[in-house]
Amino acid sequence: MTAQPARFERSGPETASVMDVPPFKPPLVKAVFRDVTPMHVSRSAARAAASVTRTVLTEIIDGARRAAAEESRKRLVPGDLLSAIDRNVELEVGSQWYDHSPTFQGLTGVVHDAEGVIVPSPEHSRSRRPSAVVGAHRFEAGVRKLLRSQGVMAVPAMVRDLRGIASVFLTDLARDAAMVVREGGVKRFGSVALVMPGEPAPPPSLKDPLLALSTRRGDGRTIGRDDVLAATTIQLFGGNLRQRALTEAREAAADTPAG
Template sequence: MTTQPARPELSGPETASVMDASPFKPSLVRAVFRDVTPMHVSRSAAWAAASVTRTVLTEIIDGARRAAAEEARKKLIPGDLISAIDRNVELEVGDKWYDHSPTFRGLTGVRYDAEGVIVPPRKRSRSRKPSAVVGAHRFEAGVKKLLRSQGVTAVPAMVRDLDGIASMFLTDLARDAAMVVREGGVKRFGTVTLAMSGEPTPPPSLDDSLRALSTRRGDRRTVGRDDILAATTIQLFGGTLRQRALTEACEATQSTSAV
């Protein structure tokens, strides 16, 4: 992975402008955390969670954009989401959303029309609407902002899927962060190493920064930035996306208090 140059520490109006550019606001993050835990969420923890969610959704959109580009399209359809996940297992996050979305139900034989709407088979069972996931719609504005930043648009069904995945991912992140606080750290780390067929698989490595998250400091009533970073190591099992999310979260919070 190419090392990114260190960014200068942000402060004052410059910090505000960077934070205002985030598609997922701290108020939204705290609303999700309130659904999961009564613990206080620090300012830096809220920004870290927003940053991690942004990184994950950006990577998913980029993968879908590449799939659409192969068909000379700039408007993303649910099939592009499936292609992105098929090509990169690291993007398979927020998978509880799959139970609520027709995109992921009975993938074999699913067809889409020119507008990205699923063409129904002759017989289909009734299923819960995506709106069954409480609060998923809260992410729509942020999703659309990320789509615009990558020069694409998406059909409503695709926006709904990205919306739901973001909601589920952040909810899972909140649960894991609360668990880290309760248990005093992360007891073990999981990782998936991708290798070419026929080539030896390199042994998994554990970065010193990840080891540092295994033991938690601080009170048991507040979710801090490092708790979000530790939860990220649980949620993101692949090395590349996980490292990018951790790096960008640290950069996004470097001028805020860790507690």
Template sequence: MTTQPARAEHSGPESAPVLDVSPFKPSLVKAVFRDVTSMHVSRSAAWAAASVTRTVLTEIIDGARRAAAEEARKKLIPGDLLSAIDRNVELEVGNKWYDHSPTFQGLTGVLYDAEGVIVPSRKRSQSRKLSAVVGAHRFEAGVKKLLRSQGATAVPAMVRDLDGIASVFLTDLARDAAMVVREGGTKRFGTVTLEMPGEPAPPPLLKDSLRAPSNRRRDGRTIGRDDILAATTIQLFGGNLRQRALTEAREATQNTSAG
């Protein structure tokens, strides 16, 4: 039998700390992947993708909180999202959502009132009619849970943006993971080596181990954890956020099987 990653709230005092990726359930992750590819998604791959998405959203929320604090506000508004991205280019992910959100239409031309509601504008009347990207809004519950875990609250427009960014980011991650499998997996993209602070670097893999057979390499139809990690390096270009996402994904999947 396989075991799911231990969750922080159920860990005993002697348990190794493992991140709780529950805001974005593996079942929801797999639903997103089904929209993109017919490939099978392993249990560990689903947990890894959920963890990476959580890491990205957590960093965005943290940046927005700092922007709001500078204005002595506790509730996050879309303007805080723009400030977070402006200050940290690593947070610029899920770009396709930008075309569907009033927050990013014209950028400097978007105005909000004290409650984070967009001030009407004739120039934005057409852009506001754009429908959300396919699959958006299914992450709303996870976004709200993540906000609560960070001690933050947000206006509906901000929740909608975080929801949309999460959906687009995970969809892009799924596409890249499928591409990694189709184009040779680790044989082409290389393995992902994770180094923990204060620990010696792991020894290099032997050539024979890179050629070791796996279900994914045999059938070419299964997305595994390493494929998600490879896709993460494609999606996240910033060194700090990328390394944090890879490390936390590894921790979140250390108790799962590859199946």
């Protein structure tokens, strides 16, 4: 799937209300973390992870809403999701879901064997599906709350895709946060700068959050807020979405009691 970087300013009814509405509750977030790691998850980490997921889904919905508005529609369809991702490469997250959604069939490429023969996609039985796919239904209430906050509706197939992407993204975030704890910081990932064609790449910033979070502090048994922030720099490109996700996560986790 071809995607081009884009720079959008968010607009619409969601801007003032989304930060006040926690669509993904801490118990759900901690349940997702338990699916991938036995480590303890602090309250601030759970709130930060919920915030990052909310920011990403809000941006995806906003991009889809823009695509639907061009056709004078308020009800989102899966095609609007594809348009949003095509217009903004930062929104291409939770890609493991693509293998399980009819929306993305034929768009993720094909695999050939050594003789050039197309290898058919594997059959996905429920027992072998990743936990993020099986548990995607847990995110439906939060997705619907985000849709209402932006004043849009979505067909069932679109809700299914949004909840699947949310589940896979948060699961990947949890897995990377656990890796940060095990490895003592971000060790293997660089930074990506998104620019428009013809524009020079900006110089690396000394305030890059990836550099600031490269060395971890804390014990090796608890996932904290900064571990989630470090995982966010792994999951998201170094563009506007990542910076907004980090900023909003810090705000959401502020003044959270320890534990």
